[in-house]
Amino acid sequence: MSAQSNEDSERLTQPLLRPATRNSTSQVAIVGSNVCPIESLDYEIIENDLFKQDWRSRGKVQIFQYIFMKWLLCFLIGLIVSGIGFCNNLAVENLAGVKFVVTSNMMLARRFGMAFLVFSVSNFVLTLVASVITTFIAPAAAGSGIPEIIGSISAVSSSLLIGKAGPMVHTGACVAALLGQGGSKKYGLTCRWLRFFKNDRDRRDLITCGSAAGIAAAFRAPVGGVLFSLEEMASWWRSALLWRTFFTTAIVAIVLRALIDVCLSGKCGLFGTGGLIMFDVTSANVTYHLVDVPPVLILGVIGGILGSIYNFLLERVLRIYNFIYEKGPAYKILLACTISISTSCLLFGLPWLASCRPCPTDATEACPTIGRSGNYKKFQCPPDQYNDLASLIFNTNDDAIRNLFSKNTDSEFQHSSILIFFFTCFFLSIFSYGIVAPAGLFVPVIVTGASYGRFVGMLIGRRSNLNHGLFAVLGAASLLGGSMRMTVSLCVIILELTNNLLLLPLIMLVLLISKTVADTFNGNIYDIIMKLKGLPYLEAHAEPFMRQLIVGDVVTGPLQLFHGIEKVGNIVHVLKTTRHHGFPVIDESPLSESSVLFGLILRSHLIALLKKKAFLSTPVPTGIEAFRQFSAGDFAKRGSGNGDKIEDIELTGEEMDMFLDLHHFTNTSPYTVVETMSLAKALLLFREVGLRHLLVIPKISNRSPVVGILTRHDFMPEHVLGLHPLLVRSKWKRVRFRFPRLIQIF
């Protein structure tokens, strides 16, 4: 049962929710450790006598407290996350905006050296702030979310090529987790009505809502947020959760709409009057015919190849960074600063390569734009001319995307400028992601993909009915598809970002092709990052070779059992010498000499029992009075990192010789499989029901009533292949490595 013990720390709140992998802040915790500092949550309801009594005693008032609180929490999550998301955008646009305005003014006065100095020093300082916060204040993923947001604001404002969606998802999850715990107990901010939410199940539901709210707030894409959390994040799903997530993101959408109303009256400074749609490409006359399909196919294929190369390179760079980070926090900050300086140099230096071009006479915007972020950057050019590369590179990421997506600007860019921009984005985003600052991947991938798409559009030129802006949208879709490998949620997010449903068939086509092409090379970027971090993410599908194994093949090691009435000393000894989180409880059978399985008891419940010291002097079953001393609250899930430890409990020698009646606190309905069950089918049960422990019972009954416990680790393909090395050379293994995702269909 070696695997049973690998879950020992409570540092992360959301092990199965992927946002933990989206931000680079938790690399600190994983590097160089084989033991994964993750505790699995459990969707299973622990049905022991205490739970049943609590359940039966819930009156109408409690039921409505629970329902009301659940919706109230979702409402609050939506409200807070949308507020944070709005302030985040506002702060970034204003910080970065002021920086660009000041620099541009200096450029206008032709004080180029001074401009570079201001630009690079402000970037440097902002990056430093972000990396110091990340390194020292919120090193792991379990913060309140506030340090992440401050870090994200300064990192994104510092012109690094990183996104703000990832940190928003993380912040949303943190907000949800904190609200579910009723604020922090440390500061006395807890609420009696929240007592029903102190379990894994409700916590995980709330975190799912929080993550969806994060995406909704970052991209103003509420439906996309729901689908993202459905497709990419939650490992377990139920229809009630769909509804609640939808409610949360609806709140986000409504609150954002109201906040944007404020900006419409011009009170948001350089944020401008940004509407609910971020990169509006509405143009009533989107027409395309069959002749436009081949270029889109090519766009998809190349996007898929680029996406898989992107994933491959990102993995290599992250490996190198992990190696550097092992040397200490100073190196982390040093690396971040190096990236910041290089970025500044590139962003300021590269536009000099582009030649100045005369302003178009039919430009819908002021040209050149001076003193604000706009489409036609003057940079070093003489009056009435603009620098097309500077318009892209010497700009915020959002403005660059808007510029690339814009219509009626087909002649704005030169081939060389777009190409330089594409390569800069491609490599800068790979090198920027892994630094110790809250960083997302969505925006960098969109920028890179849009520049690639626009370049293809320029090559095809007038042979297609699509304008270059639409090519940029499709290019962004193809690179997103090739790197993230989502389908429905990406499609909806792109629709919500661009507000053009007429493009839908083409976006679907390009996503399908780029995902299919990229899947033949490697896995999606989240899986790669998750594997790098050592997070034991269990895929929903069974590997084909698991059909050749039975559960008994992976059950290993000695099993720790407790009796229904167990000696305190034994319990303490087992808890101290093992790190298992669940123990089978057995009873003597009244009919035969063999024993029967009574259920499963959790470590945390045993510790709570020991802490209460409700011991018996003789091994006699207790009755109903056992409950009097306990309330469900004693066994409620503690907040992250606040769990009691067995080492903290002090017991006298006399107490050690006494007994504990475990019956009332044992989950009498654990899920079980017979040892001859196929491993693939056991995995399906484990994943679909959302288990943490799965008991294995013997086929022939005259042995012990339980032969093992399976946890997440026992199902990990690497673990199984380690136990059965002969399988490595089977054809399934080969198929698996050659077509990692296609194999899902089995």
Added chain:
Amino acid sequence: MSAQSNEDSERLTQPLLRPATRNSTSQVAIVGSNVCPIESLDYEIIENDLFKQDWRSRGKVQIFQYIFMKWLLCFLIGLIVSGIGFCNNLAVENLAGVKFVVTSNMMLARRFGMAFLVFSVSNFVLTLVASVITTFIAPAAAGSGIPEIIGSISAVSSSLLIGKAGPMVHTGACVAALLGQGGSKKYGLTCRWLRFFKNDRDRRDLITCGSAAGIAAAFRAPVGGVLFSLEEMASWWRSALLWRTFFTTAIVAIVLRALIDVCLSGKCGLFGTGGLIMFDVTSANVTYHLVDVPPVLILGVIGGILGSIYNFLLERVLRIYNFIYEKGPAYKILLACTISISTSCLLFGLPWLASCRPCPTDATEACPTIGRSGNYKKFQCPPDQYNDLASLIFNTNDDAIRNLFSKNTDSEFQHSSILIFFFTCFFLSIFSYGIVAPAGLFVPVIVTGASYGRFVGMLIGRRSNLNHGLFAVLGAASLLGGSMRMTVSLCVIILELTNNLLLLPLIMLVLLISKTVADTFNGNIYDIIMKLKGLPYLEAHAEPFMRQLIVGDVVTGPLQLFHGIEKVGNIVHVLKTTRHHGFPVIDESPLSESSVLFGLILRSHLIALLKKKAFLSTPVPTGIEAFRQFSAGDFAKRGSGNGDKIEDIELTGEEMDMFLDLHHFTNTSPYTVVETMSLAKALLLFREVGLRHLLVIPKISNRSPVVGILTRHDFMPEHVLGLHPLLVRSKWKRVRFRFPRLIQIF
């Protein structure tokens, strides 16, 4: 085990997929019968030796055949369904269009009597065709889909207030089921490459794709189709299925786009040049502020109340219809004709109530429209005047919706006309749905909701920034939410229908409110219809009272077991005297005198074995040679209604005394629960893993190794409450009936 036997017929291909309930054609099969003519499908993989051998022997070629065929089938489904959907729309618009043009021309010549005659006779004939086809050619839901489509075309063209989406979903499912079987075996249209698809799992996946394609083709809403099949139809879901459904609907979107290209060149007759967006309400200047929220809230609340009244009335009407239908097929056709004549009278008669109004001078369209379907119907009015009620009621449903959604027409309608139209639609759609013709509910609910919303908009008038067209959209959303009770999928479908993302926050708000309000009164319309039809749909969530029961509480009746090597006569006797679909197989234990559970064998597999007559003269286990006579194809799932029956197998007395070795054909990995497992948790396993049989094993081992089998019926709340009548008076029961949906949250 009484419940084990209730599944005896194979008439429906998709018991768990809801489209079967969407069309009224299968009422025939259910009325008056307690035994439900449904066979459950099974997502579980039957892992017997034969399967394992087949699995191991699959080479690379077979794997790629399987992958390739799976995608090819999805492609074909998309292609065929989009073609059918397009032709369906084309035929309806042209049939109904010609009818309206001819009638209008007669009206123009003031030959009103003749016009009414043509109108009502053509409606009558079309309805007759639809109901005769439905009654005699395709009485149950298991057709090829073609009769349904012809029926749907004529029914929708006959001005009945019924939708075309429901039949399209059904047709999509039929196309998928037929393709998966490789066409019909009867006509020799089968394909060797399809042999891997003859199992429940793949069939159900394909049917899910087909249903999604149906929605995508009916509403030209590909993403909405995916989400609809996810939220409302599939009872079991996995991420690979999401991708494949998305692929199918992408094909639909692309093919539809290409077909619409043909129409743009004017070759589609009266279909016109309909684009990919059906009811385009794009208007760049959608602005709304906090002041617009209260009217929207009211809209949602009233929409929710109307929706639940709609569901309530529909249920009553369907009950009355079922009562009429029991009298025979003549009554069915008679009812359909009565509804048709009443509809004709109402549609032709009501517009006379409305006064003629002068054409607006700033109308963007010709006014009055003569000789084609348009916004301003002339009807009986003098030149340069129009009849606003006729514009709505004497029109196709699609045109009425377009008219209600239109902007810049705020002064087109009178209060009284809209109100008359609303009540007509509300009641006509309720009375029309249950007639024996393929009928959907989406379009009627949209028309009704849009007229209600427009009326509210007219009442609010200039106090709101929203134009009346947008109020109509929100009204349609509120009634859809109040009656169908979906969230994400409805939201996306409405977005795809109207192409206006700026409305998203308001649509989300209105959907949430109307669903919440309606949920306090009754269940969603599909659940109501499903219950009326006697379909045993198992909810995904457990009822609270199930936590008070253990599995042993619902296990009833004697259990039929087989031994690993069983006498042929015994098998035949059991198969003939019971209707169970699965039987536990037990073996003598080598170590003790008690027996052990070996696995579960299916009725269909036993029949296949008996048919092959591979009998043994002595009860000795067979070796590998047992396989030689069998291929996986012998046990492949047959097409609907083609399964062999035990009565068809003739055996001699000598054969009856011989033996069968069941070991190699028994699923050795059935899912099991211990008899003390809580019923709620067993239900979770049953639903999440997609089971058909769940074995119950004893807690104490010196009894039989298996104490019962649970099937879908054993988990139905009605069945459980029947066994335990005391629970009926528990508070959970009360909570359940008062708040049927809110209870989900537990």
